[in-house]
Amino acid sequence: MSLTVVGSIALDTVDTPWGRNEEGLGGAATYFSLAASHYTRVHLVGVVGEDFPGEHVALLQSKGIDLDGLERAPGKTFRWTGRYHRDVNHRDTLDTQLNVFAGFHPKLPEAARNAEFLFLGNIHPALQLEVLDQAKASFVALDTMNLWIHTTRDDLGKVLSRVDCLIVNDSEVKDLTGEHNVVSGAEAIRALGPQIAVIKKGEHGCLLFHDGGIFAAPAFPLRNVMDPTGAGDTFAGGFMGHIAQSGNTDAQTLRRAVVHGSVVASYACEAFGPGRLAGMTPSDITERFDAFRRLVAF
């Protein structure tokens, strides 16, 4: 079954102790789409400026991603600049230029509206509501961030009441629910609407809360983390991609989706930008999925 994603497409400049990547392809919807494209047909809805390089469009097209919903607006593409330190778990955002993203109102073409699965990337909750009003998906997952939790609580509450799954960082759980304890936080999230909560903890893995209980997955241990930009969006892409490919949301599918998310996110961290992600083969995924089984076997 097919999967629609709405979110940011960006040009990222990333500085790390190991090197610098200047104005590379970035954005949540980009990472999500490239990850999910290994599993299912993806409809990408977003906006870029007149300066968006044709090679990036070609890369997305080469992965079979439907770009009918990719709007090209007058002006410049959204830009983000960040710096990582030796401890890659912490980063500084040095600059954000919204550019054409500031005036973005998502317009879903026919195929994107009809997709059975939908991922609402981290954009203003009012825009997420606009997407929900257009889409016919039977299963919707949501990302958000501390900014929206603090500034647009009412709209965010409306979105939460209409989605099936929330995928957030552990720090966002605290901001959203006031709970320091992750189990209580997940219960509070489920009381707000989404019956499935996925709590990401970066290098510490993630927790899935669902009707079938709790599932804990470590992150895949990596010796060389080159660039963690987009790892969370990549995780969401693998997670939703596997669910859309399976066509159901039973407990086993959800748990395996978490592992698929972890697998593709681990590849994403091993190179600058989404290049490694785009270049993954089915056997790369199978190989690391099997390594994941050995990692947690006892």
Add this chain to the structure above:
Amino acid sequence: MSLTVVGSIALDTVDTPWGRNEEGLGGAATYFSLAASHYTRVHLVGVVGEDFPGEHVALLQSKGIDLDGLERAPGKTFRWTGRYHRDVNHRDTLDTQLNVFAGFHPKLPEAARNAEFLFLGNIHPALQLEVLDQAKASFVALDTMNLWIHTTRDDLGKVLSRVDCLIVNDSEVKDLTGEHNVVSGAEAIRALGPQIAVIKKGEHGCLLFHDGGIFAAPAFPLRNVMDPTGAGDTFAGGFMGHIAQSGNTDAQTLRRAVVHGSVVASYACEAFGPGRLAGMTPSDITERFDAFRRLVAF
């Protein structure tokens, strides 16, 4: 087979948002012994003062722990006072009074010397060397802390070259090896001597590095964390207890030992002091071990 532990025995005063425990039974060797006593015969080597309550001695004896190596010295028992906040992952040490622990030199009675398994609790590396010179154990695990890493590096290096397993926190790995990446850090530890490295990450679980690869275990998700004091020592007690009970150190035993450590540590966090730990039944352990399997199944 039997297991010797050398380490601190204390009276702990613990303050949390949920209550206060005044001068309760504490200390690394105490938590370790109580946890390990559910698996195997434990020889406890440590020192207490004249003020150490008889009821604590009786509790340890009731669990079958051999107290021949428990020295009673003139003066007061080691005391520790700490405070936890709503986010229980961070605590402040408010007061430490070494008292009789300051002049401690471990003397291992016959049975403690002859034990096949030995755990060197977090004490001065020079004392750990004194223990190694007395003990005949074929498998030795070690705990240490940032203080010794920074102030007694030479002695610590000698200890590391003589032990089989190091059990430390992730922050200690960075201090010991200079590596921010946990995989590189574990490799650096193994180059210092111990062929088995267990890296504890508190609520994020732990990683085991051994000849058979890497094993990742989450922490058991708890809704109510009352008092995490001693959780790391309890983990070590369950880990070493299971190994001593099994009588071998193959890959599967090591992995299951990590899960047993996680199981008993989760119980230790659910009440003030080591009371819940002492009161555990075999079916408590089996029940949570099984819950752990469900937690990571996919």
